[in-house]
Amino acid sequence: MLIDPMETQLPADPVQAIERPQVVTQSLLYLDGVSVSFDGFRAINNLSLIIAPGEMRAIIGPNGAGKTTMMDIITGKTKPDTGDVIFDGQVDLTQLDETAIANLGIGRKFQKPTVFEMHTVEDNIEMAVKADRTVFGTLFSRHSAEIWRRVDELLGIVRLGDHRKRLAGDLSHGQKQWLEIGMLLAQDPKLLLVDEPAAGMTDVETGATADLLKDIAKTHSVVVVEHDMGFIRELGVKVTCLHEGSVLAEGTLDQVSSDERVIEVYLGR
Amino acid sequence: MMLTRFLFEKIDRAGWVFLVLLGIAAVLVPVLNLAVPPGSMFHVSNTAVGLWGKYMTYALLALAVDLVWGYCGILSLGHGAFFALGGYAMGMYLMRQIGPRGVYSHPVLPDFMVFLNWTELPVTWWGFSSFPYALLMVALVPGLLAFVFGWFAFRSRVTGVYLSIITQALTYALMLAFFRNDMGFGGNNGLTDFKDILGFNIQSQVTRAVLFSLSVIALMTGYLVARAIVTSKAGKILIAIRDAEARTRFLGYRVENFKLFVWTVSAVMAGIAGALYVPQVGIINPSEFSPANSIETIVWVAVGGRGTLVGAALGAGLVNFAKSWFTGAFPQGWLFALGGLFIFVTLFLPKGILGTFTDWWKRRGERREPPASSPARQPAE
Structure with missing residues (x-):
């Protein structure tokens, strides 16, 4: 229950x-x-x-509410x-x-997109895919068709299939955000913590990111920290507003954004 | 079979060139030294064999440093300590081989112990008359020290410049300790006057040629092991740790274990290099622990190309060749030249000689075949 x-x-x-x-x-x-x-x-x-x-x-x-x-x-x-x-x-x-x-089973996306810049896009995903993570397990690991099938699948989900051979460091800011979300999914976590996924994205990218997260939420629990109100409205989920390290208000976006105290400290009049 | 595949599977073109050239040198140099008469233009002099053999051990040390610095971002300013410890282990074996032929003709004790009025062999020296035991210690002592040091350092997440300073302190502390006579390792004179190794006269040209070849083989083996590590999935994780340590941790990898593994392997490689160095130069003393030596090793790797393995070995060879020439021509100028070289490389060749060459080679290749590469790039935009 x-x-x-x-x-x-x-x-x-x-x-x-x-x-x-x-x-x-x-x-x-x-x-x-x-x-x-x-x-x-x-x-x-x-x-x-x-x-x-x-x-x-x-x-x-x-800022400073304690989200991160x-x-x-x-x-x-x-x-x-x-x-x-x-x-x-x-x-x-x-x-x-x-x-x-x-x-x-808790995966985390950082506020500043953090990927392995000197590795290719596909290697970034491959390292994240759930597999043996010990020193000797990775030292003697052989090419695994199963893992690479999973890599292909994830590259499709985060729409980076065409960029798989590029170095992650050469990707645009938005693409790096997506790659990091792909790495998160590769870990197959029960809970995803996603810190500002839409930061630095164009409107089109922001919309696509919202769709992607909604898709992910069908099979995972997700916590999204975001400043972009349009983005949160698109997600259409329950919202928690933090202030000075504790919960100020909780509810639908409309409930929260009409809360007097939220308007006071966050949204402004 | 599995091991062969593990070692040879991922060698690239530079690696093959490197291995083949070394293989040729391992055979050709001893032949040209021993079989070709000194008057011939193809003769390799005894001095050259000794010098090049020394370079090979330096190259192995540089390889060890590149493994941790180039691939895992651990800037060790104390790898000379592991090199020297391996050297001391070998030196202790060679001392025990002198037997009663020392100046004081004591049947068991090396000269310096007789001089200090010691009556029996300290525990630390037990077993060193056995060559297999000495070989074990060559790997075990640096390996164990590195393991214990790394276990504490990496678990408490000491990184960056702090770690570098601690490694520097480690080698400095060892130097001070080995300078003390009561440590029982010969004090500031160190260990020298070696007579023979495994019954062969250490001064004979044949023994020296064999030591040269063994150094080359050790370098080739070290390269194969290092290459196998960095091209494995564990190698990808090492690079990941170098570039984004926190990210690697949040992906579920135990960063400290990966660091500890590569750090220990590297220390063992450095120890083996030291063990090959000592019989060829004929002496080991505490100055091998001096921090300046370890820093010089960093310069070799930076000059050759950090994170390329082959470049590190190349850098060790080139810088030491320059050093040999320089110290002959302008003895006072060497340190200035070394410092200048380091600044030059940092400013103008940040990827080192090999890294810069590889980039140039790649760009040349792309210019040659523009139709093949440019359409493939288009969808990337």
Whole structure:
């Protein structure tokens, strides 16, 4: 059964009743009372958020609202001072590092597109495809038709088939964004964290990216951080607005954008 | 069979040229040295054999540095330490071979220990009368040091200039330690006066020619191993780590394990190079640990072409050839010339000699066949 975050007021009673280390939820991602400070500055302040399996969620908020820090916490780059971060109902993400979390099934696209510039487009995807990731496994790995079929498929999805032999560093900004999304998909994650996928894109590219993400959301859970309101409207999903490290408002885009406080801190009058 | 395929599958044209030339040198140089009479114009002098043999071991060291620096972005300013440790392991074997022929004619103890009034062999020297044991130590001591060092450094995510400084400190600390007499490695005099290796007189020209050939073979083997690593999928990951370490981690690769692997392999290669160097130059002393040596190695790799393997070996040969000539012609000028060369290469040949040549060759090829390449490029726009 899916928990609908709108119906469940956080912190919900049944969850609260259970001792912390044994927190079990049916949600895919469960953040409760998460706080983190950097040199006294509270980047994340008692943040609670639930992502259901199969859900796509858009996160908005002004600069410094803690959007990227939240992603850092989920992916293990930053350890929270307090609070629970539970993935897939039982895994405590605060105890794991980036590699372990990636292998659990959380993929992340950075705000600045980050691809391996000196590798070809197809090699970028190939390295991301789910396979043996140990040193000796990769050292002695042979050409695998199965992996390359998957590479072909993914290149088709992110529309880079014609560019497969080019160096990733030669791609345009938008193409790099797409390549990175392709690499994310190649990992076959349960949850995709996508930081500003439409940044620096033309209107046409932005529209195509929205379609691509909607497509991905049919089979994956997705969290999208974005500033572009048009883009979020196109996604048509539930929106969470962060402000000063905690949730300010949550609901449909219309609900959130008509919220007085959201208009105050983010949208402006 | 699997190993052959693993080693030879991905050799490119430059690699084959390199291997074939080395193979020829391994056979031809000893023949021209030993079988051709000294008066002939084809004769290779004894000095040349010794000098070129030394270059081969330097080239292997450069290859080791290129493996970690060129492909994984780990700028080691302390690879001389691994080279010197391999050299010391070999030197200790050679010392034990002297036996009672030392100045003090002690049946077991090397001269410097007798001089220090020591009565028995320290534990660190046990087993070094056995050649297989010494060979094991040549690989094991640098390998183990690199493993332990790397385990801590890479796990705590020390990278970039901080790592370089620590490697520099590592080799400097070892130098100070080896200078001490009570370490039991001959203090500042080091180990020398070697007599024979495996029963063969180390001064004889035949032994020296064989050592030359062995150095060439070691260089070829080192190249094959390094090439197999960098062209494997693990090699792609190494380059990925070099260019975007965080991205690699978020893809689910254990970056520290990949670094540790290539770092340790590289240290073992450097150790083997040192072990071949010592019998050819006839001495090993703590100055081999000096930070300047390690930095010079970086210059060889940068000059030849970082991340090309063949270029690194080429750079080691060329720079040392220039050094031999320079130190003869203008002894005071060498360090200035070396510094100038490094600045020149950094400014004008950032890809080194081989990288620049490869680029030029590719562009020439493209100009020649414009119809084949330009339509293929069109859909890319």
